[in-house]
Amino acid sequence: MINIDTDYLRSILFKMLQIPSPTGYTDEIVHFVGRELVKMGVPFELTRRGAIRATLKGEQPNLDRAIVTHLDTTGAMVRELKSNGRLGIVMIGHWSARFAEGARVTIYTDDNMYRGTIQPLKASGHVYNEEIDTQPVSWDNLEVRVDEKVYDKAGLEKLGFNIGDFVAVDTNPEITKSGFIKARHLDNKAGVACQLTAIKAIVEAGITLPVNCHPLFTITEEEGTGASSILTGNIAAMVAIDNSTVAPGQNSREDTVIIAMRDQGAIYDYHLTHRLIQICEDNDIPYVRDLFRHYRSDAASALSAGNDIRTALICFGLEASHGYERTHIDSLVSLTNLICAYLQTTPRIKHDKNKLGPLESFPMLQVRKRRALLKKKA
Template sequence: MTVIFDGKRTIDLLKRLVETPSPSGFTAKVMALIAEELDEIGVPYMKTNKGAVIATIAGADTKRHRLLTAHTDTLGAMVKEIKSDGRLKLSMVGGFKWNAVEGEYCRIHTASGKEVRGTILMHQTSVHVYQNAGTAERNVDNMEVRIDEKVTDANGTRALGIEVGDFVSFDPRFEVTDSGFIKSRHLDDKASTALLLELIRSLKEQGAELPHTTHFYISNNEEIGYGGNSNIPAETVEYIAVDMGAIGDGQASDEYTVSICAKDSSGPYHYALTQHLKGLCQQQKIPFKVDIYPYYGSDASAAIRAGFDVRHALFGPGIESSHALERTHMDSLTASAQLLHAYVTSAMMD
């Protein structure tokens, strides 16, 4: 079957996804967007109590199922404290370093639905006032949100509707360059989500019959460790997490191929299934790298920890500067799309 990958359509969807705020725990809007896409495609799906969406395409084999997952939740923060000067202290949502969001524009999402703009800064930012502006530790005590409203005390901030527990999202700054790079926060894992939705759409447009009933699990709690560890159909034999490849010193992954993970901090992925994915790339001349991610976990590893008896594997586009100002290339998205198509249209391993 011919691989049909509409790069422009995928990028357009990716832009909509990353520009929809969705820190873990605050994902209703982005999951509504996912449901709208699936309604338009015409694929049946269910919603879980935790807010995830699971779409299903029936296949020739209805006894041995496959499941592929990507996640829409992102890094973010919550209001920890309203300071006496009206600024905000934050509590992290997800694993990142404070320096990765220093200087970033943000939104405070109030309980009433109002959004208030702000900037995440060091308290000691002004070099004309603070001698240690460059050396002070970037930590929870020193980082704060400067609110873009005329407030000078905690009462003024509360009058805006801002309270402890409100979510704070980071501006993505989405950009596509003429050289084919996609730059944005939250490519982890909205790039993979866009790829899965594009795969579903292209399979429906082709009228493809899959060899196995296949579920597409769009999870919304991966960044806090348990996004895809429930609601897995009992018939599932193979579980694929479609998530970012980690790039850096000593890593094989890059921004131009699909990255297949052999092992992460949870341990090795299923050896035979990983070899099957490598074989598909070799047979169909899909550019790939095999890698180990030292400080990483996925929805597939969460499912294994939860006790599900499945073969698990992980692959996806290579993402530079993960959990910060991320970047990938169209080549990596294309290679990932090719492996996704090759996998779901091939017969399951014996």
């Protein structure tokens, strides 16, 4: 395996965590990632809305690969200017109001930015007694307390607040001596950090990849569209890089790679998924398998848009996703190593060179396995 720059991995992650990027408000993070690619000498182009398609040139055409991460995060949007001088909000992306309570935020108006805090409607036990524990967990029971001398709707309007203003949640990042990284929006800033670090390692090692690779950075994954419109016709396989869900009933861990077998939106390609498993085993990269019942990735959105490509999903382990998230540096390093190792492998399925091809070139692995098992039983 080639060496990866773990200092860069940490530093680029913490820099990106300081850049707000709720879905729909991603211009700054797009410019930041674009500048990183320029520093590496990696060519790229942008879609109209700002998704990034970069290119690492390979030795042969027609079997292009893609690796994809998303730059957008969860957040909120102003839905109401309230008579008490506070802001009613709705979520961007899907996350619980339970994890919004107490969050410190920045509100972006048309011409300014203001600080504030997301509070439950009944925020003080000294006033509401036990009602602070019995009020429902709901976005309708939250409001943003703006850190300005404003006490009514007219005051909000005078400051320039409007319906549709974006609300970005502070990330509050921390890394512990034991290697745990805690922050909001590790989904998917940590995945982006792994992808950028892998690109940097390949470029600095002077490696020519066997086929063209297109690192993709999407901007609408949290709202469900993600990689639906950024692929080119030459891409035969795409590996999404995102978080897993560490929780009881799941097989994911915070300190390994997680290879997803399926999620809510897709059953991942048998051949590509098992190739990634084999790469982990050949290179002593710690991994586990898992599947996700309430989760969609960029790969799922690409398939839903009608793209005929092989897809897989590889993850860093993440506890409390879309909440107060935590991962471990070991998981990020292992994931970066897997990305680097995968990109250096030569595609095996010749059938994938063409959009349509004969039966003879289609893979036989599953058929052979079944025949061998039947023969063994007989």
